[in-house]
Amino acid sequence: MGVSLRNVSKEFGAARVIEDVSMDIPTGGFAVFVGPSGCGKSTLLRMIAGLEETSGGTIAIEDTDVTHVEPAERGVAMVFQSYALYPHLSVFDNMAFSLRLAKTPRAKMREMVREAARILKLDDHLDKKPSQLSGGQRQRVAIGRAIVRQPKVFLFDEPLSNLDAELRVQMRLELTRLHRQIGATMIYVTHDQVEAMTLADKIFVLKGGIVQQAGAPLDLYDDPDNRFVAGFIGSPAMNFIAADVIGRDAGDVVLRTRGAEAHEFRAAVADPGLATGAEVEIGIRPEHLRLDAAGMPVRVEVAEELGDVSYLYTRMADGTEIIVERHGSRDRLDGETVSIATDPRHVLVFDRQGQRLR
Missing domain, CATH: 3.40.50.300 (P-loop containing nucleotide triphosphate hydrolases)
Incomplete structure (x- = not known):
């Protein structure tokens, strides 16, 4: 060694x-x-x-x-x-x-x-x-x-x-x-x-x-x-959103973001200790988010165009910043409201102590 x-x-x-x-x-x-x-x-x-x-x-x-x-x-x-x-x-x-x-x-x-x-x-x-x-x-x-x-x-x-x-x-x-x-x-x-x-x-x-x-x-x-x-680890950094566990469906944990404009996410988490009502934080990397009309609405504050890749710096209704990575698009979205979504396998869940739940 x-x-x-x-x-x-x-x-x-x-x-x-x-x-x-x-x-x-x-x-x-x-x-x-x-x-x-x-x-x-x-x-x-x-x-x-x-x-x-x-x-x-x-x-x-x-x-x-x-x-x-x-x-x-x-x-x-x-x-x-x-x-x-x-x-x-x-x-x-x-x-x-x-x-x-x-x-x-x-x-x-x-x-x-x-x-x-x-x-x-x-x-x-x-x-x-x-x-x-x-x-x-x-x-x-x-x-x-x-x-x-x-x-x-x-x-x-x-x-x-x-x-x-x-x-x-x-x-x-x-x-x-x-x-x-x-x-x-x-x-x-x-x-x-x-x-x-x-x-x-x-x-x-x-x-x-x-x-x-x-x-x-x-x-x-x-x-x-x-x-x-x-x-x-990761640049831009992972996005974190406060949420509550509201149940399970088809093996996924169903989570709801907090605030007046709550939105549901699903996470492929099997941990049996993750009970309904638990306060957690979900993590999603910018490259795992996509624009989707059925997703969570966010407002684009700044669009950083870098050629083949761009980063949308957006905010949820409660002020939480969310970074979205896009490829191949030339649309200017500064100041617009868009909707974002992701797949359950890309949603990480952390407990109140910051430990990962799998």
Whole structure:
């Protein structure tokens, strides 16, 4: 196993910021820790790196307990949000810095740096100073400095947050290619769920120092365990509507939205504990809604046209915002009232505590 955590916790004084976290990341896997600011994702990464001591539990890398091992001896390399390059050194010397400290023979050092430069397409920039490079190139130098150390595990702490939107997309693709090429275990921290969805083969969603759910990106998208994960994963975010259970029909739960203009939805939920009269919240993703004359009326406030796809930002009579995704239509609907509907299999139901009912 590449990285294993067992009942790991972290306390700063009386504040407990990591709560009994256990996880397994296979050798060669690409895991992403995602969540809002302050959820504990960077702290957890620093604990794996050895930059933060654990308050409880164990951390193992390649089946070796490293809980109390010094950072330099854990076999990890970390890439930070800031490039942390030496401005007076060339790209070659920046990438070779750790090898010089380790007294690596010159011929071997040149071979290792040039191989990393080839992988990262930095061959033509080895003699340049960091100031002569673009932001994306500087970040690749920082990654190259990690590659030459040949670590067991790469740790990335929001490495793309300083880049502009176009460079972020480019670097996401480059990181995916890099992972496939070198096959190393990688753990990546971000607050951007789009980065998480596009990079990871396994996502860990954190909130308040607790892993809310872990799994493959599309598994979390299609089958969230709770309201937090459902709302955090997906862009635009899932729509949520307050409703009451009014009965069952043909195996579906029948729900009625609250307010003066109540509307019925059906959900394919088998949970026998979902009793008539229960207060719940239903979740529907924008792409699962369609315009339907027999559906629920909503007023279109803004239509965001993006070419082949458009997003209708609408409101129900009680003020609840509903986003509807459309494809192929060029009709302008700003200010109009339309009706929307969905299929029962696309309606998720959450109890008052935010837990998913299946």
